[in-house]
Amino acid sequence: MKRWKVVLSLPIACFAFSSIAISANAQSSYYSSITNTTSGTTLASNLHSLISSNTKAISYSNLYTQAYPTTDVLPGTNVVWDIYSNQIYDLKKDTGSSASSEGAGFNREHTIPQSWFAKATPMVSDIYHIYPTDVYVNNQRSSYMYDDVSSASKTFSNGSKLGNGTIYSSKTTFEIADEYKGDIARGYFYMAIRYSDKISSWSAGEVKNVFSSSYPYLTQNAIKVFTKWAHEDPVSDKEMLRNEATYALQNNRNPFIDHPEWVDTIWTNNYTNSKTKTEYSLSDVKSSISNLSSSSSEDTVYSAYNKYCRLTVADKALVSNDTTLFNYVKAKSGTSTNLKTYWDNVISTYNSTYGASSVTPTPEENNYSLVTSTSNLKAGDKVILSYKDGNVALSKTQNTSNRGYTSVSISNNQISSPSSSVEVVTLENGSTSGSFRFKTSSGSYLTIPSDANKLTSTTSLSNKCDWVISISSGKTTIKNVCYSQRYLEYNTTNKVFAGYKATQKDVSLFRLGGTEATVDLSTYTNQFKNNDTKAILNLSYNKEVTQNTSNTTSKTVSKSSFTSISGSLDSNISYLAAKGSASTNPGVYSNIIRVYQNGGVFTVSSKNNATITSVTIGSSMATKVTYSIDNGSASQNQSITAGGKLTVNNIQAKNKVLFTCKGTSSSQRLYVNYISVTYSIGEVQEVTTYTYSNASMDFKGTISKDLYNSLGNSASYGVRIKKGSGSYSYYNITPTLSNNSYVISKNISVGSDYSTVYTAEVYVLINGTYYYMNASSYSFKALVTYYINNASALGVSSDMLEALKAFK
Numbered sequence: 014m015k016r017w018k019v020v021l022s023l024p025i026a027c028f029a030f031s032s033i034a035i036s037a038n039a040q041s042s043y044y045s046s047i048t049n050t051t052s053g054t055t056l057a058s059n060l061h062s063l064i065s066s067n068t069k070a071i072s073y074s075n076l077y078t079q080a081y082p083t084t085d086v087l088p089g090t091n092v093v094w095d096i097y098s099n100q101i102y103d104l105k106k107d108t109g110s111s112a113s114s115e116g117a118g119f120n121r122e123h124t125i126p127q128s129w130f131a132k133a134t135p136m137v138s139d140i141y142h143i144y145p146t147d148v149y150v151n152n153q154r155s156s157y158m159y160d161d162v163s164s165a166s167k168t169f170s171n172g173s174k175l176g177n178g179t180i181y182s183s184k185t186t187f188e189i190a191d192e193y194k195g196d197i198a199r200g201y202f203y204m205a206i207r208y209s210d211k212i213s214s215w216s217a218g219e220v221k222n223v224f225s226s227s228y229p230y231l232t233q234n235a236i237k238v239f240t241k242w243a244h245e246d247p248v249s250d251k252e253m254l255r256n257e258a259t260y261a262l263q264n265n266r267n268p269f270i271d272h273p274e275w276v277d278t279i280w281t282n283n284y285t286n287s288k289t290k291t292e293y294s295l296s297d298v299k300s301s302i303s304n305l306s307s308s309s310s311e312d313t314v315y316s317a318y319n320k321y322c323r324l325t326v327a328d329k330a331l332v333s334n335d336t337t338l339f340n341y342v343k344a345k346s347g348t349s350t351n352l353k354t355y356w357d358n359v360i361s362t363y364n365s366t367y368g369a370s371s372v373t374p375t376p377e378e379n380n381y382s383l384v385t386s387t388s389n390l391k392a393g394d395k396v397i398l399s400y401k402d403g404n405v406a407l408s409k410t411q412n413t414s415n416r417g418y419t420s421v422s423i424s425n426n427q428i429s430s431p432s433s434s435v436e437v438v439t440l441e442n443g444s445t446s447g448s449f450r451f452k453t454s455s456g457s458y459l460t461i462p463s464d465a466n467k468l469t470s471t472t473s474l475s476n477k478c479d480w481v482i483s484i485s486s487g488k489t490t491i492k493n494v495c496y497s498q499r500y501l502e503y504n505t506t507n508k509v510f511a512g513y514k515a516t517q518k519d520v521s522l523f524r525l526g527g528t529e530a531t532v533d534l535s536t537y538t539n540q541f542k543n544n545d546t547k548a549i550l551n552l553s554y555n556k557e558v559t560q561n562t563s564n565t566t567s568k569t570v571s572k573s574s575f576t577s578i579s580g581s582l583d584s585n586i587s588y589l590a591a592k593g594s595a596s597t598n599p600g601v602y603s604n605i606i607r608v609y610q611n612g613g614v615f616t617v618s619s620k621n622n623a624t625i626t627s628v629t630i631g632s633s634m635a636t637k638v639t640y641s642i643d644n645g646s647a648s649q650n651q652s653i654t655a656g657g658k659l660t661v662n663n664i665q666a667k668n669k670v671l672f673t674c675k676g677t678s679s680s681q682r683l684y685v686n687y688i689s690v691t692y693s694i695g696e697v698q699e700v701t702t703y704t705y706s707n708a709s710m711d712f713k714g715t716i717s718k719d720l721y722n723s724l725g726n727s728a729s730y731g732v733r734i735k736k737g738s739g740s741y742s743y744y745n746i747t748p749t750l751s752n753n754s755y756v757i758s759k760n761i762s763v764g765s766d767y768s769t770v771y772t773a774e775v776y777v778l779i780n781g782t783y784y785y786m787n788a789s790s791y792s793f794k795a796l797v798t799y800y801i802n803n804a805s806a807l808g809v810s811s812d813m814l815e816a817l818k819a820f821k
Contacts, residue, residue: 043266050272053279054228060206060275064265071262073138076121077108077145083258085145093119094251096193097154098147099170112149115170122146124200126156129220136208140259141267142200158219159197160186160238180234181222195246198239199269202276205230206268229280236280248273381523382782383426385727387484390449394440395525397421397428398451398491398510400503400518407436407510407520409454414467415511416459418503425782428523437525443479445494450478459501461493461512468501468511482522489521708767708793713758714775714786721748721755727779732759734773743776767793 109118160178178186410417457470502517748755
């Protein structure tokens with residue numbers, strides 16, 4: 014029974030979160046080669062071949078970066094899902110190697126100690142048995158075997174224990190917290206089958222007390238521990254998600270997560286000493302609960318709980334692993350309370366847990382739903398035969414040659430709480446292929462005794478008791494096998510049910526258990542469970558840049574090593590200029606462009622006047638230099654002796670050209686030493702004005718293409734939304750195909766009401782019954798706050814981030 018650690022409760026999937034889709038179709042395809050599931054030895058051998066073929070491996074050192082980000086973090090976070098402690102660790106920051114107490118970091122835990130198999134590959138990095146765990150608890154567990162601890166010497170923060178074992182009574186053992194016992198057990202089952210051909214080479218430590226080199230590859234003591242743990246802690250969402258993530262990395266699956274019943278096939282159920290492969294119906298579970306009494310034992314209570322966790326997929330598409338039911342029934346064992354009265358409360362606990370992915374049946378035992386497909390009918394179903402347009406049903410009253418009627422109330426294609434006069438028949442397979450028999454409450458079978466307008470009951474079975482049921486385009490026909498021209502119909506004039514030659518009114522079937530049976534959801538586990546929410550905001554903004562240039566300073570930029578001004582000076586121009594912009598260095602605006610050997614020009618690009626303090630011109634030979642300033646508005650001609658230099662000071666320039674120098678001979682070498690420039694500095698201020706409009710939230714859900722196609726015309730789709738504590742408004746939506754899934758999306762304008770919480774649920778409507786995906790409840794402000802707090806991970810731009818802060 015897994016508890017989702019609550020760290021962040023805003024699962025906004027439309028941004029940068031990775032997700033793992035759980036596909037029942039993919040599982041079915043993966044196990045297509047497994048055809049014999051009744052022989053333990055055959056199943057073990059075939060599974061070994063399957064999960065050992067075409068595998069991939071991640072190196073042990075790369076588990077932190079390549080595996081754990083998808084296999085072992087809390088959904089939507091970087092928080093490590095630690096199975097040994099309740100400590101909170103950041104996957105990217107909190108690794109460690111040693112500790113004297115909990116909370117000092119996490120590392121990698123081989124649930125099967127790597128010393129047992131001498132750190133050999135591929136076992137040493139097989140993700141299915143390596144978890145991130147608290148360093149201290151990991152070290153304390155050491156290489157001890159797993160077992161229920163009878164006397165604890167140490168207890169850790171999440172309830173894990175170290176101490177003497179129950180099965181391994183003479184050994185120090187480690188007992189993991191109850192919510193992860195099944196995880197560990199199914200990991201050991203996987204390793205036993207995956208490496209059954211290598212176990213004989215494992216020899217160190219306690220390995221011989223746990224693994225066996227021959228079938229069933231685990232010792233009897235280990236089987237006792239792990240079958241008990243596997244049944245007490247059924248498969249959880251966490252395990253299913255980890256299985257999918259590991260499959261994506263290693264290209265193999267843990268079959269005992271996908272098919273937990275195979276544990277009993279290979280190792281038998283040592284905890285209850287009975288097979289538990291049967292998937293129970295809702296009525297089985299309710300009956301089991303009803304039978305609990307003041308004398309009920311713990312085993313009886315566990316049996317009720319075990320059945321609940323193994324409800325058929327048609328009744329409850331996801332096995333729910335919450336402890337609620339177990340706590341209810343366990344608390345009542347040994348008391349005189351009738352536990353049946355608790356059933357409604359138990360079921361209602363789950364009605365909103367998984368939404369439509371669970372396709373939760375109506376909790377009342379006497380609710381019957383219209384059957385719209387014969388694929389939903391099976392032997393054992395309890396059915397009411399009704400002429401639904403007349404609100405009448407087959408009664409228990411048997412006339413001489415026909416059956417009477419009784420009134421029923423039909424609403425939303427359901428018959429609720431039928432009276433005791435209604436005949437509820439049980440379907441049995443007929444003697445003719447594809448046919449059914451209708452067994453009445455008295456134990457007899459509906460039949461047409463002769464080729465006449467009759468309907469009686471009998472205990473003498475023949476093909477006169479066989480009926481072929483057909484449903485097409487909403488029309489139901491029930492044809493007798495012996496008299497193939499006769500159908501079970503209702504005569505509105507005589508108000509009786511009998512066998513007619515298609516001259517009267519068609520009879521429909523209403524099946525006990527809820528309208529989830531209108532489509533077989535057993536192959537679509539979890540596909541009604543993908544919704545996300547995003548905030549939408551039209552945003553415009555205007556930027557204005559201002560600058561305070563009241564202060565000035567001097568900057569010396571020197572370069573005097575040129576043997577020639579020509580050529581290389583262009584590529585080294587950065588030595589003569591301090592290029593700048595408002596974004597990188599708001600104070601620098603001067604920019605010298607280029608200097609040539611003859612007629613070299615210094616230029617400046619500036620919003621303000623600039624001052625050249627001093628320029629030095631030199632030559633290796635005696636020459637004259639002509640220079641001009643202010644774009645040639647003044648000039649001088651001065652001589653320089655050989656090897657000498659000329660310094661020109663205090664050159665004022667108000668225009669672009671500061672200085673032009675020219676040698677008298679092209680063969681003479683000049684150098685220019687640009688001594689200093691005065692430029693403006695000061696604070697650059699950027700003011701941005703934002704304008705907002707059309708704030709809204711988008712609620713979206715998706716279902717797989719396969720499921721959409723399977724539902725066909727029997728389903729419609731939409732979103733229901735409520736504002737605050739108000740009532741829901743329903744919006745019918747036509748799904749659109751995107752990336753091989755169908756999307757149901759509704760946008761709701763919030764205007765300027767940023768704080769009110771809107772709750773939305775995407776729904777699928779099947780034959781008048783609504784099935785809902787997970788609810789999303791957010792205010793516009795809450796969504797925006799999430800974007801701000803996770804801007805980097807979500808790729809929110811800096812401009813948008815600043816704009817959104819107005820809503821925080």
